[in-house]
Amino acid sequence: MSVREPNPQIPRAPAVAMAVCAFPDAEPRPLPVVSWSVAGASLLALRVPTVGTTVIMTLRPRHLPALPPLTARVIAARVDPAQASRSGFQVVFTEVDEATRARLCFAAAAAGLRTVRHHGRPGIEARRHPRVATNLVARVAGAGWTATACVANLSLIGALLDCGSQRLAAEAAPGSVVRLEMHAPGASARVAVRAEVVRVIAGRGRAGLGLRFAALDDDTAVAIEGLILDALGAPEHAASA
Numbered sequence: 001m002s003v004r005e006p007n008p009q010i011p012r013a014p015a016v017a018m019a020v021c022a023f024p025d026a027e028p029r030p031l032p033v034v035s036w037s038v039a040g041a042s043l044l045a046l047r048v049p050t051v052g053t054t055v056i057m058t059l060r061p062r063h064l065p066a067l068p069p070l071t072a073r074v075i076a077a078r079v080d081p082a083q084a085s086r087s088g089f090q091v092v093f094t095e096v097d098e099a100t101r102a103r104l105c106f107a108a109a110a111a112g113l114r115t116v117r118h119h120g121r122p123g124i125e126a127r128r129h130p131r132v133a134t135n136l137v138a139r140v141a142g143a144g145w146t147a148t149a150c151v152a153n154l155s156l157i158g159a160l161l162d163c164g165s166q167r168l169a170a171e172a173a174p175g176s177v178v179r180l181e182m183h184a185p186g187a188s189a190r191v192a193v194r195a196e197v198v199r200v201i202a203g204r205g206r207a208g209l210g211l212r213f214a215a216l217d218d219d220t221a222v223a224i225e226g227l228i229l230d231a232l233g234a235p236e237h238a239a240s241a
Contacts, residue, residue, distance in 0.1 A: 015044055015232075017107075022056040023049055029222055031088075032229060033059065038104045040072065040092040044232065046130070046156055046225050048077040048089045055091060061107040068103075071095045084130040085232055131155045134231040137185055140209065142178045142197075145169035151182055152208070154228055156221065158195070163207040172209065174198055180211060182227060191223045 015032030019041070022028040032044040036059065049055065053074045059067040072091035080086040096104070136151035138161055147168060149161035159180065172178075176197045183190045199210030216224070 017059060017061045019043060019057045019059045023053060026218070027222070029225075032232075034088065036104065037108055038093070038096065038101050040075075040090060042088060042090045044085065044088040044229065046079065046084065046087055046228050047221065048079055048087070049074050051075060051077055054094075057091070059104075059107070064107055067107065068100055070100065079130060081130045084132045084228065087130060131160070132228050132231050134227065135185060136182045136227060136231070139181045140178050140211075142169070142171050142176055145171050147172070147209075149209070154182075154224070154231065156213075156216075156224060156228070158198070158210065158212040161209045161211065163209065165205050166207050168200065168202065168207050168209070172197060172200060174200060177214075178209075178211065184227070184230065191220065191227060193220055193224070 015034055017033040017036070018030050019033050020028050020030050021043070034042040034044055036042070041057070041059070051074055055072050055074060056069050057072055058069050061067070070093050072093050074089050074091050077089040078087060131153040132155070134151045134154050136154065138149045138151050138159075140147050140149060140161060145168075147161075147163050147166055149163045152160045152162045154160075159182075161180075174197050178195055178197060179192060180195050181190045181192045193216065194214040195211040196214065197209055198212045199208075201208035201210070213224075
């Protein structure tokens, strides 16, 4: 049995910090910060909030103490279906006192930042689901069969599995329901999800499966987004979660 080796050349996102973001009626979640200034910030995300949403964010610059919680308003949101590292949202800070402003300036200068880079024009929203290449290890199980695989790419709605030279069971057919477990190489934590097989790839000694996820609960959606952000190279994302 042969499964594709993890790809060390996956593109990395230019994240410079993390922020724990608390949205209305949702659990706080850590997200990578692409850039910030005293006026606002740009964050990387696959599940973007609606323009106008208020968010309480705690900025954690690299090698510096966390800043006090900041109140911000989302002014732009975008999911780029072609390049996940350009997906995210932009906020403006709405309540910043002088002491916090000074700390924002110092932290931005320490990170070598000058301006906030926009993910998109203010007011733009897009709700698509880009696929991201990953190094995740997977186990997929159907009725009476199992297979190991690498997750070739991953999105919030599905995954493409590379099953290497394995011979897939006849039951692994489009329309069948499977259980997928994914984890980073060497990690013990697993993310499990139910999915439907929508594509079977076979030929030239290689096998693969295209999966579409069943409806995700919030915890699973957050976990999958975390895997995607980790694949994009978000700094210390796993530790912040």
